[in-house]
Amino acid sequence: MQSAEVNYILKQNPWFASLPENLAKQLQQKCKIKHLNDKQILHQKNDMADGFYCVLTGLIRASNFTLEGKELVLTWIQPGNWFGEISLIDGQPRTHDAHAEGATTLLMCPKAVFDFLLSEDNQWQIHIMRLLCQRVRATFSLIDETGCLSLKGQLCKRLSLLHKGLEEQQHTMTNELSISQDALAQLIHSSRQTVNKILQSLQTEQVIKLRYGKIVILNRLALEKLSQI
Amino acid sequence: MQSAEVNYILKQNPWFASLPENLAKQLQQKCKIKHLNDKQILHQKNDMADGFYCVLTGLIRASNFTLEGKELVLTWIQPGNWFGEISLIDGQPRTHDAHAEGATTLLMCPKAVFDFLLSEDNQWQIHIMRLLCQRVRATFSLIDETGCLSLKGQLCKRLSLLHKGLEEQQHTMTNELSISQDALAQLIHSSRQTVNKILQSLQTEQVIKLRYGKIVILNRLALEKLSQI
DNA sequence: TTCCAATTGTCACATTGACGACAGTTTGTA
DNA sequence: TACAAACTGTCGTCAATGTGACAATTGGAA
Numbered sequence: 255m256q257s258a259e260v261n262y263i264l265k266q267n268p269w270f271a272s273l274p275e276n277l278a279k280q281l282q283q284k285c286k287i288k289h290l291n292d293k294q295i296l297h298q299k300n301d302m303a304d305g306f307y308c309v310l311t312g313l314i315r316a317s318n319f320t321l322e323g324k325e326l327v328l329t330w331i332q333p334g335n336w337f338g339e340i341s342l343i344d345g346q347p348r349t350h351d352a353h354a355e356g357a358t359t360l361l362m363c364p365k366a367v368f369d370f371l372l373s374e375d376n377q378w379q380i381h382i383m384r385l386l387c388q389r390v391r392a393t394f395s396l397i398d399e400t401g402c403l404s405l406k407g408q409l410c411k412r413l414s415l416l417h418k419g420l421e422e423q424q425h426t427m428t429n430e431l432s433i434s435q436d437a438l439a440q441l442i443h444s445s446r447q448t449v450n451k452i453l454q455s456l457q458t459e460q461v462i463k464l465r466y467g468k469i470v471i472l473n474r475l476a477l478e479k480l481s482q483i
Numbered sequence: 484m485q486s487a488e489v490n491y492i493l494k495q496n497p498w499f500a501s502l503p504e505n506l507a508k509q510l511q512q513k514c515k516i517k518h519l520n521d522k523q524i525l526h527q528k529n530d531m532a533d534g535f536y537c538v539l540t541g542l543i544r545a546s547n548f549t550l551e552g553k554e555l556v557l558t559w560i561q562p563g564n565w566f567g568e569i570s571l572i573d574g575q576p577r578t579h580d581a582h583a584e585g586a587t588t589l590l591m592c593p594k595a596v597f598d599f600l601l602s603e604d605n606q607w608q609i610h611i612m613r614l615l616c617q618r619v620r621a622t623f624s625l626i627d628e629t630g631c632l633s634l635k636g637q638l639c640k641r642l643s644l645l646h647k648g649l650e651e652q653q654h655t656m657t658n659e660l661s662i663s664q665d666a667l668a669q670l671i672h673s674s675r676q677t678v679n680k681i682l683q684s685l686q687t688e689q690v691i692k693l694r695y696g697k698i699v700i701l702n703r704l705a706l707e708k709l710s711q712i
Numbered sequence: 713t714t715c716c717a718a719t720t721g722t723c724a725c726a727t728t729g730a731c732g733a734c735a736g737t738t739t740g741t742a
Numbered sequence: 743t744a745c746a747a748a749c750t751g752t753c754g755t756c757a758a759t760g761t762g763a764c765a766a767t768t769g770g771a772a
Contacts, residue, residue, distance in 0.1 A: 444760085451759095
């Protein structure tokens with residue numbers, strides 16, 4: 255992957271884009287590229303942390319498993335997004351499993367480098383704090399969604415967020431989300447059948463169009479309206 | 484309130500207790516005491532932040548409201564716990580309403596002081612980062628609970644956490660939680676009737692004893708076992 | 713082209729849990 | 743002691759949703 259291309263992806267991310275030029279360059283230069291195949295494991299819950307990551311292409315699925323083996327998906331991490339800082343900072347184990355969803359490319363900043371950057375340059379600390387605040391706010395939002403919204407509302411919210419993520423990458427100027435109804439069900443902790451019923455109703459309302467393994471967003475505003483809290 | 488008494492409460496909290504002596508003293512000295520009556524509002528969602536707080540006595544209820552006016556309780560903040568740092572750090576508005584639950588005493592570190600401490604002494608930043616990490620992990624736990632556990636499991640988890648909070652304060656060597664079934668229902672986003680049914684079953688299992696406005700914990704281990712993920 | 717795996721569409725059925733209703737109990741206060 | 747407010751115990755009803763089943767469709771690989 256070309257450096258210019260990596261740079262382009264990184265800059266789409268608001269947090270990275272807000273870094274002072276010297277810090278951004280520093281971080282980018284000290285990272286290595288890492289490839290994962292579909293379904294390959296990056297790390298598991300309770301592993302000790304080895305690095306700070308950024309998705310370049312593909313997706314990372316962050317999830318946990320119940321005692322009975324049911325998978326609970328927290329989120330899909332889309333290109334441009336950094337993750338894994340929590341365990342690096344507090345020295346505690348990983349909070350979630352991280353699996354590649356499709357062939358995936360990552361930037362990896364090794365733990366030693368991360369620690370070095372943080373200790374060497376005080377500038378870094380405020381930016382890591384901001385990243386942590388974003389994480390907390392995103393997590394609070396998720397809690398609000400699951401608590402306040404009907405399944406339909408939650409589904410609309412997720413579709414809207416996935417669409418926004420797709421837009422941010424810009425590579426593709428499409429309204430087509432490649433995601434199965436099964437996967438959507440996991441994202442909102444629901445069942446495929448229920449998701450199908452909701453998607454059908456959204457299709458009737460002309461908000462989306464259903465395709466095999468894909469969803470076409472016809473009316474993003476309607477999605478957002480349906481997912482208001 | 485006596486300074487020694489304040490000191491005692493503060494030291495029960497693991498985060499505060501882990502601060503270097505000079506930082507702990509610094510923070511404590513620059514705080515003012517603030518009293519709230521039952522149901523009094525400390526701040527509302529979307530307010531701009533004015534300070535960093537610690538509960539000394541009483542409780543703070545952190546919650547949001549749905550469009551239809553239903554209250555969604557995130558948590559009750561117990562004595563010794565600090566909160567409110569997110570908005571101070573990222574300059575964005577408050578994430579939740581904060582109401583006093585019963586007569587409540589707080590320590591308040593005004594925004595200007597907080598900013599000053601953070602900018603003046605680089606030592607502070609790592610400790611604030613650790614607090615943020617705790618916040619993220621606690622929030623992830625909450626998501627896991629609501630996703631993985633039955634209502635009974637969630638209820639057991641909450642009872643267990645409330646009991647732990649009570650223990651940490653130490654003032655009282657009792658196993659009696661003063662909380663109505665109504666309030667418990669709010670904590671797990673359920674209904675009073677359902678909570679009552681679950682509590683009855685726990686009483687039958689000799690895990691708790693029900694009293695008017697109170698719950699006596701008979702078997703903490705059983706609670707923890709029932710709330711395993 | 714043919715076949716297989718993944719995905720979708722749809723149904724009936726069982727379970728969970730919210731909600732309204734109402735009676736009974738406890739506590740604090742006048 | 744009497745009363746009101748808060749709290750608890752319990753029912754029946756109803757809507758939401760998980761689940762198993764099975765047929766139909768689609769896309770990719772042999």
